[in-house]
Amino acid sequence: MQPTDREWLEALRELELDRPVRIMNVCGGHERSISMAGLRTAIPDNIELVPGPGCPVCICPEEDVYEAMQLALNEDIILVAFGDMLRVPVNVPKREPRSLEQAKAAGADIRPIASPGEAVRIATANPQKKVVFFAAGFETTTAPVAAMLAEGAPDNLLVLLSGRLTWPAVAMLLESETPGFDALIAPGHVSTVMGPEEWEFVAERHGLPCAVAGFRADTLLAAMYSVLRQLQEKKPFLDNCYPEVVRPGGNPEARAALEKTMRVVDANWRGVGTIPDSGYELRDAYAAHDARKHLPSYADDLRKRAGEMPPGCDCARVVLGKIYPNECRLYGVACTPRKPIGPCMVSDEGACRIWWSSGYRDNVSDESQSREAVG
């Protein structure tokens, strides 16, 4: 019999940690399970659970969303994108459309899709038009885009690729002077696709405990127990607490499709900056499907920096686990899921939205400001 949630909680309590420990997760799905199950209040006080860079929508560069909007508004194309990208805000002067949703309302042909297969169907049904697939996402989502291309996409289907790899953001944090966490829970479905081995560097190079977890409370608690035991024993390694689904080497076909169609390049993360080897670009053999090569660019250096985050929005620090969502001054005050200001409140995987919909309603920005002032 597998231990129950209650037994895992009991085991965590019996560990008697001699100091507070911060465990980071880098997956919106993990954060959702943790928040919905109320694990933060159930576990001992000296274990902190920190949401890190786990939301692909939140870190998609502002200029890419802007580019997609401008292509849809100015070119004779159909733009398709995963539904959760449609409400992501960009910074533009008042009266100009601020999101793909508003560009659609202004007359652009923008269609939400739920799979690459739908993009193929729309392109096949509209052979006289260019269909641009704005494809943002982490490995789990980018691999299906790669598979779509590897299988052979229609000639009129172009990809505006904004794919990102998860582990390099964690590597960047670990190489910084203040990583802000003592152990890592590695993402379950990213590891299903890419293989758990990608996360070995956390223990091997940085000496931090690491465990891959699934999405139920018991596998998350098992991963927490694992990393805390590793800390106590001072023997960090990569544990796999989701072995039913996460197999060594990941999914070989998914990795082959990625390797065949895309190469890894340095890439910008919204509000964070460039992270080495953290993005995907189409290989030359697939240039015929590269929207960036066949359509004009609307990139504008003047608006680039100013456009990173909406004024007052602290998403960049939320994404890096530097502050909790409710430490942003706007959290729950000006910014709620009904009237979101930053991408972290727009996206279903954004920590701000997950916290709000899980019932965290207190804004503690004043307390945290004074805490920072005291040191």
Added chain:
Amino acid sequence: MCLAVPMQVRTVDGFNCVCEARGIEREVSLFMLQNENIEIGDHVLVHVGYAIQKVSEEQAADTWQLFDEVLAAEDSIHDVR
């Protein structure tokens, strides 16, 4: 965007199959599981229309239990959206 859902295979035609979960049917690509033997009745984890892993019936049921809890919790908070 990274959360895959378990579905049951209903029909298979090359890389294309139709999968079902909770009464909803979807076209799913088996491209990434082409070296696995996938048969009608099997359960697979589906993400953006692609099956990324074969799972056991138990594993599928467990995951759906989690989704039901999450959805119920979200429904109970009326002003989410």
